[in-house]
Amino acid sequence: MNQNYIIPDAWCIIEEGFEKDRVMQSESLFSLGNGAMGQRTTFEEKYSGKTFQGSYIGGVYYPDKTKVGWWKNGYPEYFAKVLNAPSWVGINVTANGEALDLNTASVRDFKRVLNMKEGVYVRSFVATLPNGLELKVEATRFLSMQYDEVGVIRYEVTPLNTDAEINFESYLDSSIENHDTNWEEKFWNTLEVQHATNKGFIVAETKKTAFRVCTFMENQLEVGGQKIALKEAKQEETYVGLVYNAKVGKGQTARFEKFAGYVTSFNHPKEKLIEETEQLLLKIKDLGFDKLLRKQKEAWAEIWKMADITIEGDVKAQQAIRFNIFQLNQTYSGKDPRLNIGPKGFTGEKYGGSTYWDTEAYCLPFYMATKNAEVARNLLKYRYDQLGKAIENAEKLGFKNGAALYPMVTMNGEECHNEWEITFEEIHRNGAIAFAIYNYVRYTGDFSYVPEMGLEVLIGIARFWHQRATYSAEKEKFVILGVTGPNEYENNINNNFYTNYIAAWCIKYAKECLDKVAEQDAKRYAEILEKTKLSAEEVSKWMGVAENMYYPYSQKYNVYLQQDGFLDKELITVAELDKKERPINQHWSWDRILRSPYIKQADTLQGFYFFEDQFTKEELQRHFDFYEPFTVHESSLSPCVHSILAASLGRMEQAYTFYLRTSRLDLDDYNKEVHEGLHITSMAGTWMSIVEGFGGLRMRDGKLHFTPQIPNQWEGYSFKVNFRGQILQVSVTKKQVKLSLEGTSLSVNINGKDVTVENGKEVEVNL
DSSP: OOSOOSBOOSSEEEEESOOGGGHHHHHHHTOEEOSSEEEOOOOSSOOOSSOOOOEEETTOEEEEEOOOSSOOTTOOSEEEEEOOOOBOOOEEEEETTEEOOTTTSEEEEEEEEEETTTTEEEEEEEEEOTTSOEEEEEEEEEEOSSSTTEEEEEEEEEESSSOEEEEEEEEEEOOOOOTTOSSSOOOEEEEEEEEETTEEEEEEEETTTOOEEEEEEEEEEEETTEEEOOOEEEEETTEEEEEEEEEEOTTOOEEEEEEEEEEETTTSOGGGHHHHHHHHHHHHHHHHHHHHHHHHHHHHHHHHHHHOOEEESOHHHHHHHHHHHHHHHHHOOSSOTTOOOOTTTTSOOGGGGOBOTHIIIIIHHHHHHHSOHHHHHHHHHHHHHTHHHHHHHHHHTTOOTTOOOOOSSBSSSSOOOOOHHHHTTOTTHHHHHHHHHHHHHHHHOOTTHIIIIIHHHHHHHHHHHHHHOEEETTTTEEEOOSBOOSOTTSOSBSOOHHHHHHHHHHHHHHHHHHHHHHHHOHHHHHHHHHHHTOOHHHHHHHHHHHTTBOOOEETTTTEEOSSTTGGGSOOOOGGGSOGGGOSHHHHSOHHHHHHSOOBSSOSHHHHHHHTGGGSOHHHHHHHHHHHGGGBOOOSTTHHHHHHHHHHHTTOHHHHHHHHHHHHTTTTTTTTSOGGGOOOHHHHHHHHHIIIIIISOOEEETTEEEEOOOOOTTOSEEEEEEEETTEEEEEEEESSEEEEEEESSEEEEEETTEEEEEEBTOOEEEEO
16 A cells, blocks of 8 residues: 555645545544544545544543553553544435445545645545446535634535435434443443434533533535425434435535534533534524635634744645644644643544643643743643642552652543553653743743742652652662653663653752742742642752762763663664564564663653753764664654754754654654554654754743754745744745844844844844
8 A cells, every 4th residue: 555645735635546445544644623622534425444433522531441451559440531522524425316435436536635724624526326326526624713612514416427316414423432442332321312403412421521512513405506405304312314305407516514513511511512502503604604614714824824834845844844733733722721632632542632741742842932821831730730630649659748740641630551661660751741841931931830830740740759769878879760761662670861860850940949939939939838848858858869869871882871781782773673673563572672772762862852951962972873773763752852963963864864754754654553543742843853953943041042954955944933922933044044023122042143133124144
């Protein structure tokens, strides 16, 4: 099967020609979302071939009971997962008594276009049915960015070779199952099914979590400018279908419009969902398809005005970066601090749609720079609101005194990951939560977040690291035993450099913030000390750990070791591996992987990425040259960090290779798994690869610093960053950098030289 079938285009994702074996891939690639809900783009009409129906609602989840062969103390009871919600996209079509089904029809002129500039998906084709009838179909769909409870479909059918009697059965269906259920359990109870003229409603409630959802639709059929009345309604226990029948002349078009979506108890009173839906439908129907479409285009134009990255001279790279930016904006809008960013977003069920450390480590910079401080603050507030649960998670593992361990995987703050080497050992995730607070403050200049919320989080995290460290009499240092670092191809190891380093850093940063709050707001400082029962003696003990932490080091190679015993491995580089054995996670036993030197993603180098200013360029070069040759990049989060570090070292060819890998990971299906959904959180890494990698963006001393470079394959590129309320545009060519500003005045540093940019005046700096 051809993996690279997406046609290069600057603004669109385009597929031409119908291939049954790539239907599920395309359902992922053409996915739609608006921050509140999303869906895989399954066909509206019946399809009897292989398909993965998936519609998801932000914040609606189910605690699926953990399935393990044996139980260990501290194991979570369930794996929370985003639910496959009742489906509203279905419009079954029959013509002259024959069902339209692309699995049984002869199909030509098939084309899908996802217009990323406008947020609109269009699918068109000509199908010859088994009865010989030829139908031309064009379906347009979008999920409204302005009215985020609403999706819209316009489905047009034209008989080409004869007159036809065409039936449309538009339906809602709540008999939906998750593809990833542990126990083949259905997660929804259907409470109510209703219909009225042209309208249908299904109220369903999740088991256990009791989220209530009204799935709704309102339909309209026109032929030749005449509206066609509803013929009949079909109502069952979990289904409501509204049937329309029309005689359509050869060459004439029947236009079916469907306004549908979800109204949920997440935002409305449970008892009034149908009533609230009726009010929403009045507003939507009054606007109609064309006005809603215009508003959709306006909403996306506003997003792109700030978020777009332009690339000259490389259309595949241009398409890729816009695809990544588009999907990030479809997944998270920043409006609601109860929501977060799952690794698959709304495009599939792998990873449960839950929140990982990906958000803090990879996504926060994108949203800070392309949205505003409030959106970034909402991501941090999400973790503050779950601090109580993080303390409970730590207590389950034996920690005390308000120590907080944030979960590896969560929906509501409780840990719901059930692999011991991750649940108990991949504790470095705590460091990413603290680093995100630091990253937010240094970028936005908004220290007010720290006394308001952040300091309590930092205290809980510092307490955890203090208790998790062990004093080694042998080493006369503090050590951290039994961990899994970012490299998940090594479990239960001791003294992972990245974990030890970020643990010590977290403690020092917590102390720094305590001192600053004490100095700036004595009243709030006293309140926090009282609330957390924190004493100067306890802080002194923390600092004893931070200042006397052990870091494994090799004098032979002059590098920090990824962990104790790393040099005991047989150090065969990735280049020496048989390509037939790649990826190793699909060809090797886990035992063999654990004994190998191979690194799944940046581990020691993750520390050099976060804390670049604490190491010299020579140290970075030594560590990059030592560890990258052992890195198999079998995590979607790996290429972006290596691209940024390679660019920092001036190795632009290598940086560009990594950039291509991260930017077209899904479009070219590098991992042969795109049918399961997209890699949403790693898409933020693609943005970072350009802005932090090629553009060289860094924050130092409250000022933006840039060291711009350009790949040989490009003629130029540009991006914008929202820095403390001022919009800076950076445009790079092979010869110069141009800076322009929407704001008042901004001093930035280009290649070590300070430059002042005034509003509306372009500044040019030769490279």
